[in-house]
Amino acid sequence: MKFHLKIKRLLLSIGFTLFITNCFSMTAIDVAQLSDSYNLKYGVLDFLYFYVALIGFYVAIILNFTKNTDRVSTSLMSGFILVHAFFILDFVLYNTNYQLKYAHTYLMSASVALLYGPLLYFYFKRINNQHKFKALDALHLLPTVVLLFFLFPLYSLPLEEKMKIQLGTSSVYTESSFFYIVFIPKLVSLIIYGFLISKNHLKSTKSKLYKNLEAIAFWKKGVYRMHVLFVVSYFIYGISISGLFFNAYSFIYQIVVVAMALMVLYISYMAQVQPKVFSKEIILKNTEFFSKYQKSGLTKSLSNELKQNLITLMVDHKIFMDNSLNLESLSEKLETSRHNTSQIINEHFNMNFFELVNKFRVEEAIQMLKLSDKNTQIIDVAYAVGYNNKVTFNKAFKKETSLTPSQFLKSVNEK
Incomplete structure (x- = not known):
């Protein structure tokens, strides 16, 4: 009232x-x-946006309390989703005229407008390159500090003056006074960091490091593509408000908000169903890989040659069926050192020796079970593919197929 x-x-x-x-x-x-x-006014979309913003705030907090995560990358992603949620909430307040009622919220999201790019850029650098922060990295926060310096006079205004700015009756500022101070730097920041993120992401996709980690590859690709959608839509929005080619900024601005809402929902979904994308082991595994093999004298041509020889031994000669096979005997067959054999398996298959052997053994067991009859004994199949006992076989089989050998055999016989 x-x-x-x-x-x-x-x-x-x-x-x-x-x-x-x-x-x-x-x-x-x-x-x-x-x-x-x-x-005051509100519609269905406003309620949906507000709900997404609440989800974003919740996930941003929960990520920081999740166990077994890399604290640096998790904090960066938490900050990234928090900025999105903050912006969406700001939009809801503006669109429903609640920003006029709570005038001190006017342009509140502008304070973090230049953090989108740096947060995501350093997140990708962390998970792709195991980046460790240095004092020089703090320079990426300098544009935000400068922006806050220009916004401080606005934030310090009394409530009624902020209402007058929104109503267009202020003798101090107009609504457009701070528009280009926020909009142009934000657009430039998004474009620059968008280029840096693209360069880092595309370079990492060529690496063999994530070859078999489909969830990680899917996660990074999804975040990257949605960020590109946001940057492009924001760029088109900028062209629209300039009036150079067309004037449909209200509609395009909705696309910008939708792009941000999709990002929040995507991150929230992955945090729920694929929490391993935030797992500490992902960072540690990659770090161990680089530190262990960075001084290796194995050339690229020899590496590819040994990979082909290894595939021949596994596929054509099926040496994995030998229950005495170990890293030493495999290295002898490849006529190379244990160190080189281990590097080949890690580099080209993104597995260790035991994971690789188990994969081939389980695949062979699957083929044998498909051709079996009702009298087939599971233990016989286990021995045939190279296992010494049924327990180890069951564990490896379930890890690869999510079924025990008995369950798999039952499903085959029922067909």
Whole structure:
């Protein structure tokens, strides 16, 4: 009630001023129509956006309390989703006119407008290159500090003055006063960091490091593509508000918000169903890989040759069926050192020796079970593919197929 009275007083003040200035050109009906345009309003989309913002705040907090995660990359992603949620909430307040009621929230998301790029850029550097922060990296925060310096006069204004800015009656600032101070630096920041992120991401996709980690590859690709969608939509929005080619900024701005909402929902979904994308082991495994083999003298040509020889031994000669096979005997067959054999398996298959052997043994067992009959004994299949006992076989089989050998055999016989 107090809010409406305050708005009416301001709007009547506008009406009176224009009345004197324009010689009775503004009537009471005009003032009433103007008043209606600033009443609180909300629709289905506003509720959905608000719900997404709440999800974003929740996930940003939960990520920091999740166990067995890399604290650096998790904090970066938490900050990234928090910025998105903050912006979406700001949009909801603006679209429903609640920003006029709570005028101190005016342009609140502008304070973090230049953090989108740096947060995601350093997240990708962390998970792809195991980046360790240095004092020099703090320079990436300098644009945000400068922006806050320019925004401070606005944030320090009294409540009624901020309401007047939004109503267009302020003698201090207009709504466009801070528009280009925020918009242009944000667009430039998104483009620059978008290029840096693309360069880092595309380079990592050529690496064999994530070859068999489909969830990780899917996660990174999804975040990258959605960020590209956001940057492109924001760029088109900028062209639209300039009026150079077309003027549809209201519709395009909705696309910008939708792009951010999709990012929040995607990150939240992956945090729930694929928590291993935040796992500490992902970072540690990659770090161990680089530190262990960075001084290796294995050339690229020899590496590829040994890989082909290894595939021949496994596929054609099926040496994995020998239950005495170990890293030493495999190295002898490849006529190379244990170190080189281990590197080949890690580098080209993204597995260790035991994981590789188990994979081939389970695949062979699957083929044998498909051709078996009701009298087939599981232990016989286990021995045939190279296992010494049924327990180890069951464990390896279930890890690869999510079924025990008995369950798999039953499903085959039922067909």
